[in-house]
Amino acid sequence: MINIMELLRxxxxxxxxxxxxxxxxxxxxxxxxxxxxxxxxxxxxxxxxIRLGLKKSIRCNTLKISCNELLRKIKDRMVxxxxxWVPYGFWILKSKxxxxxxxxxLLGYYYIQGVASMLPPLILNPKPGERVLDMCAAPGxxxxxxxxxxxxxxxxxxxxxxRTRMRALRxxxxxxxxxxxxxxxxDARKIVGVGEKFDKVLVDAPCTGEGLLPLIPERGRxxxxxxxxxxxxxxxxxxxxxxxxxxxxxxxVYSTCSxxxxxxxxxxxxxxxxxSGKIELVDISFYGEKGLTEIYGLKLNSELERCLxxxxxxxxxxxxxxxxxxxxV
Amino acid sequence: xQIKEEGLEKFKKIIYAExxxxxxxxxxxxxxxxxxxxxxxxxxxxxxxxxxxxxxxxELLSIMKKINIQNPFSIGLFVGTIIENKSNxxxxxxxxxxxxxxxxxxxxxxxxxxxxxxxxxYGRDILLNSIIKILPPIxxxxxxxxKELEILGIAKPLVNLETFIRxxxxxxxxxxxxxxxxxxxxxxxx
Ligand SMILES: C[S@@+](CC[C@H](N)C(=O)[O-])C[C@H]1O[C@@H](n2cnc3c(N)ncnc32)[C@H](O)[C@@H]1O
Numbered sequence: 001m002i003n004i005m006e007l008l009r010x011x012x013x014x015x016x017x018x019x020x021x022x023x024x025x026x027x028x029x030x031x032x033x034x035x036x037x038x039x040x041x042x043x044x045x046x047x048x049x050i051r052l053g054l055k056k057s058i059r060c061n062t063l064k065i066s067c068n069e070l071l072r073k074i075k076d077r078m079v080x081x082x083x084x085w086v087p088y089g090f091w092i093l094k095s096k097x098x099x100x101x102x103x104x105x106l107l108g109y110y111y112i113q114g115v116a117s118m119l120p121p122l123i124l125n126p127k128p129g130e131r132v133l134d135m136c137a138a139p140g141x142x143x144x145x146x147x148x149x150x151x152x153x154x155x156x157x158x159x160x161x162x163r164t165r166m167r168a169l170r171x172x173x174x175x176x177x178x179x180x181x182x183x184x185x186x187d188a189r190k191i192v193g194v195g196e197k198f199d200k201v202l203v204d205a206p207c208t209g210e211g212l213l214p215l216i217p218e219r220g221r222x223x224x225x226x227x228x229x230x231x232x233x234x235x236x237x238x239x240x241x242x243x244x245x246x247x248x249x250x251x252x253v254y255s256t257c258s259x260x261x262x263x264x265x266x267x268x269x270x271x272x273x274x275x276s277g278k279i280e281l282v283d284i285s286f287y288g289e290k291g292l293t294e295i296y297g298l299k300l301n302s303e304l305e306r307c308l309x310x311x312x313x314x315x316x317x318x319x320x321x322x323x324x325x326x327x328x329v
Numbered sequence: 330x331q332i333k334e335e336g337l338e339k340f341k342k343i344i345y346a347e348x349x350x351x352x353x354x355x356x357x358x359x360x361x362x363x364x365x366x367x368x369x370x371x372x373x374x375x376x377x378x379x380x381x382x383x384x385x386x387x388e389l390l391s392i393m394k395k396i397n398i399q400n401p402f403s404i405g406l407f408v409g410t411i412i413e414n415k416s417n418x419x420x421x422x423x424x425x426x427x428x429x430x431x432x433x434x435x436x437x438x439x440x441x442x443x444x445x446x447x448x449x450x451y452g453r454d455i456l457l458n459s460i461i462k463i464l465p466p467i468x469x470x471x472x473x474x475x476k477e478l479e480i481l482g483i484a485k486p487l488v489n490l491e492t493f494i495r496x497x498x499x500x501x502x503x504x505x506x507x508x509x510x511x512x513x514x515x516x517x518x519x
Contacts, residue, residue: 106450106511107479131389155385157393170403174425175514179381182389183402193396 049313058110063177065109083187086118093293108175109292113141116310116320120255121145128153135188138165147178155230156181190243200251201242205235207258235267252325261295264321269300281306282324331368332399341367347420351468352430394411428480431472438464438472446475450512455505482510
C-alpha cells in the first residue's frame with residue numbers, strides 16, 4: 001500500500017494538469033490523475049460533465065407496487081424513461097414536483113437512486129432465502145434493493161458505523177416495506193469471527209466519491225492524497241473481511257462510487273495476490289468499460305478486466321466501479 | 330440495544346393481546362402461520378422496541394450471538410414500543426405492523442377523501458365529512474387509507490365510527506385524531 005502512495009506522489013504535476021485544475025477548480029493532483037485515466041481530451045469531457053450534472057433516477061420498489069402502476073400514478077407530474085440495464089430503474093427527464101416529497105415517495109413506491117448504484121445488488125443477485133451481508137449499508141439504497149430482489153425472503157445483515165446514517169437506513173427499511181433485514185451499528189471488520197456464514201456479501205465501500213463529482217462538485221477540492229490512503233487501507237480490510245465470512249462457492253461484490261484505480265483495481269489486485277488460487281473474478285457482462293489492467297505504468301492482474309467501470313461523460317451515470325469475486329470451493 | 334430475553338413471555342402476552350384487540354384473533358393466526366416470532370430490543374430506561382422476525386433472521390441472530398454481538402439497531406418488522414413502569418406496562422403499536430396487518434386482513438381501516446388524505450400526510454386530523462367508507466371492525470386505533478386503499482398512517486377515533494356511519498351522520502367535527510402519518514418520513518425520519 002505504501003508503495004502505491006509513493007507511486008502516486010511520484011506522478012509529476014505538469015502544465016496541462018495545472019491548467020485543468022485552475023479551469024475546473026479541482027486539485028492539481030486530481031487533474032493529473034484524470035489525464036492519466038482518460039487522456040487530456042477525455043479529462044476535459046469528464047470535467048465538463050461534472051459541471052453539467054446528471055439526470056436524477058428512481059428505483060421502483062416492487063415490494064410495494066408494480067412499476068406499471070407506479071408509472072400510471074406519476075405520469076401527470078413526471079416524464080420518465082426506463083433504464084436499459086435495470087428494468088425497475090427510471091431516469092427522471094422532467095418533473096413538476098420535488099421527487100423527494102411526493103405521496104408516492106412517502107408511500108415507499110420508489111427510492112431515489114443513481115442508475116450505476118442500482119447495479120451492485122443486481123450483479124450480486126441474491127436469491128430469496130439466502131443469507132446476505134451488506135457491510136457498508138447506510139442509508140440503505142442497496143440494502144432495500146437486495147430485499148426487493150430477494151422478495152423479502154431470507155435474511156440480510158446490514159452493517160454501518162455511522163449512527164445518523166443508520167437512522168436513515170431504518171427509516172428507509174420502514175418506508176419501503178422491507179422485513180428481512182437486521183441492522184447493526186458495527187465496524188464491518190469486526191464481523192469476521194462468525195466464520196464462513198454468508199451466501200452473498202456486498203462491500204459498497206466508503207470512498208473518496210470521485211464518481212459522485214457530478215452530484216457533489218465540492219469533493220474535487222476537499223480530498224487529499226492522505227484521505228485516499230486512509231480509505232484504501234479501510235477498503236482493503238473490508239474486502240478481506242468479506243472474503244473471510246463468505247461461504248465457499250459464495251459471491252462477493254465490491255463496489256465504490258469512485259473512478260480512482262487506487263480505490264478499485266489496486267485493492268482487488270492486492271486481494272487477488274493474497275488469496276491466489278482461492279478467489280476468482282467473475283465476468284460482469286453489463287454496459288460499461290472493462291476494469292484496468294495497467295495504469296500509471298504499473299501492470300496489474302489481467303483478470304481485473306472482468307470488473308466494470310462506469311463514467312459520467314461516457315455512460316451518463318455516476319462514476320462507479322464494480323467487481324464480482326467468487327470464493328472457490 | 331440489547332436483546333431482552335428475561336421476562337419476555339410477559340411482554341409477548343401483552344403485545345399479542347393488543348394485536349388481537351386491533352385486528353382480531355385472525356391476526357395472531359396469520360403471524361403464527363408466517364412463522365414470525367417476537368423479539369425485544371432494550372432501549373434503556375425500561376423502554377423496549379418489539380419486532381417480528383422470521384426464522385432466517387432468528388438464525389442470523391444466533392450466529393451473531395456466538396461472537397457476542399447482540400445489539401441490533403432493528404430487526405425484521407417493527408411492531409411497537411413497550412414502556413415498563415413500576416405500576417404498569419404500556420404498549421404503543423407502530424405504523425409498520427398496523428400497515429402490514431391492515432393490508433393482509435382488510436379490516437380496521439378508514440378510507441378518506443383525496444383532500445383529507447393529502448392533509449393527513451401533513452399531520453392533520455380527519456373530519457367526519459371526509460370519511461368515505463370504513464372497513465370494520467374499527468378498533469381504538471385505526472389505519473387511515475385513501476380511496477385506492479393506500480395506507481397513510483394511524484389515527485385514534487374520537488367517536489363511535491361504526492355507529493356514526495351506520496346512522497349516516499355527517500358534520501365538520503374531528504372524528505379521528507392523527508397519531509402518526511407517512512409525512513413523518515420527510516419531517517423527521519428521512
Ligand atoms: C458508499 S456508503 C454506502 C452506501 C449504501 N451502500 C447505500 O447504497 O445506500 C459507505 C458507508 O460505509 C460506512 N462505513 C465506513 N466505514 C465502515 C466500517 N468500518 N464498517 C462498516 N461501515 C463503514 C459509512 O458510514 C457509509 O455509510
